[in-house]
Structures are given as C-alpha cells and as structure tokens.
Amino acid sequence: xxxxxxxxxxxxxxxxxxxxxxxxxxxxxxxxxxxxxxxxxxxxxxxxxxxxxxxxxxxxxxxxxxxxxxxxxxxxxxxxxxxxxxxxxxxxxxxxxxxxxxxxxxxx
Amino acid sequence: xxxxxxxxxxxxxxxxxxxxxxxxxxxxxxxxxxxxxxxxxxxxxxxxxxxxxxxxxxxxxxxxxxxxxxxxxxxxxxxxxxxxxxxxxxxxxxxxxxxxxxxxxxxxxxxxxxxxxxxx
Numbered sequence: 001x002x003x004x005x006x007x008x009x010x011x012x013x014x015x016x017x018x019x020x021x022x023x024x025x026x027x028x029x030x031x032x033x034x035x036x037x038x039x040x041x042x043x044x045x046x047x048x049x050x051x052x053x054x055x056x057x058x059x060x061x062x063x064x065x066x067x068x069x070x071x072x073x074x075x076x077x078x079x080x081x082x083x084x085x086x087x088x089x090x091x092x093x094x095x096x097x098x099x100x101x102x103x104x105x106x107x108x
Numbered sequence: 109x110x111x112x113x114x115x116x117x118x119x120x121x122x123x124x125x126x127x128x129x130x131x132x133x134x135x136x137x138x139x140x141x142x143x144x145x146x147x148x149x150x151x152x153x154x155x156x157x158x159x160x161x162x163x164x165x166x167x168x169x170x171x172x173x174x175x176x177x178x179x180x181x182x183x184x185x186x187x188x189x190x191x192x193x194x195x196x197x198x199x200x201x202x203x204x205x206x207x208x209x210x211x212x213x214x215x216x217x218x219x220x221x222x223x224x225x226x227x228x
Contacts, residue, residue: 001171001172031213031214033213033214033215035155035215042204042218042219042220042221043155043204043206043215043218044218045214045215045216048213048214049211049213049214054216086154086155088155088214088215089213090212090213090214092213095160095168096157096168096170096171097145097157097160098157099147099154099155099156099157100154101154102154102155
C-alpha cells in the first residue's frame with residue numbers, strides 16, 4: 001500500500017520558518033494536501049493541489065511538491081501554529097486516500 | 109456553509125457492529141460531484157481513511173478494512189452511514205466524516221468528530 005513519510009516532530013522559534021516534509025513515491029502524478037489539527041479539534045485544510053491555499057488560510061502557509069517530497073512551509077511562525085500537520089494524497093488509480101503519519105510542530 | 113455532523117452510539121461492545129451516521133447540512137450529498145468519506149483517528153495517533161461515498165459511482169473502501177466496512181446513503185435525509193462489523197478495541201477512535209463538492213482529491217469540510225469506544 002502507498003506510504004507517506006513525515007518527521008514525527010519539528011521545533012521552531014517564533015518568527016522563524018518551519019518546514020515539514022512528506023515523502024512518497026511518484027508524487028509527480030499525485031497532488032498533495034495538508035491539514036492542520038489543533039488538540040481536540042478536527043483537521044483543517046491548509047493546502048491543496050500541492051500549493052493552493054483555501055480562503056482564510058494565511059499567506060504564511062505555502063506548499064511545494066518536487067520529485068518524491070512535498071513540503072509545507074510556515075513562515076513567521078506564531079504560537080497559534082502549534083499543532084499536528086498531516087499530508088494526504090488521493091490515488092486516482094485505486095481511488096484510495098492515504099494520510100501521512102503526522103508531524104507535531106512545537107513553537108519554542 | 110456546508111456542515112457535516114456525526115452521530116451514533118459512543119459505546120460499542122466487542123464483536124458487535126459500529127454504526128455511525130453523517131448528516132450534511134448546507135449542501136446536497138446527491139450532487140453529481142459530491143464526495144464524502146469516513147476517517148478515523150485513535151487517541152494520540154494519525155488519521156486513517158476508511159471509505160468514501162459518491163452518488164455517481166461505486167463506494168471506495170480502504171483495503172485494510174474492506175471485509176468489515178459498508179458505506180451507504182439516504183439521500184432523502186442528506187446523510188450517509190458507516191457500518192463496521194466485528195468491532196474490537198482497535199476500532200476505538202474519533203470518527204470523522206469529511207468531504208467536498210468538486211475535485212475528490214482532498215477534504216474541505218469536516219465534522220467535529222465522534223469518539224467511539226469499543227469495550228464490554
């Protein structure tokens with residue numbers, strides 16, 4: 001089955017940049033989405049189609065997809081960005097969805 | 109604003125069937141481009157996609173759960189349901205319904221989630 005690999009944790013100081021990676025095979029044929037999940041809350045979509053932002057998501061959140069790695073970048077990190085972040089892809093061939101294992105972002 | 113909401117028993121006995129319903133307000137699940145999924149999350153763990161309902165095509169289910177999962181819909185009530193048979197403690201999780209209208213590759217709208225515990 002398709003596997004998405006994320007680092008378990010990322011720590012970042014306020015005002016700095018956090019980068020969260022998501023590794024998978026043949027990413028070039030799939031679009032990657034990213035979700036933010038604060039404790040006790042449902043996930044919130046922050047990036048879709050590799051790099052598009054839903055309305056209401058700050059421009060500080062951006063995404064990229066190159067080769068076998070997708071990256072979520074959060075610039076000018078704030079305390080409120082502390083959360084778990086999950087990447088996700090849809091395999092159109094099998095019509096199945098896969099989530100990454102998640103990355104906990106800690107703001108120092 | 110599309111708002112899904114999960115409902116159902118919060119306690120299920122081992123070997124019994126876990127049954128949940130997602131009621132969607134503010135949008136029709138009967139739309140030809142409407143995709144709705146069940147996703148779960150055990151405490152302290154990641155998200156696992158369970159399966160998806162699509163009015164214009166076959167239901168899609170995670171291969172790891174395929175033998176135990178049925179997803180159906182009642183379009184007159186604008187709701188869809190999950191049945192997970194032979195429940196075990198490993199099925200204890202927060203269950204979310206999530207979906208969108210349009211491209212099926214991601215999830216716009218999420219319910220608040222419902223914690224289901226499998227225990228005797």
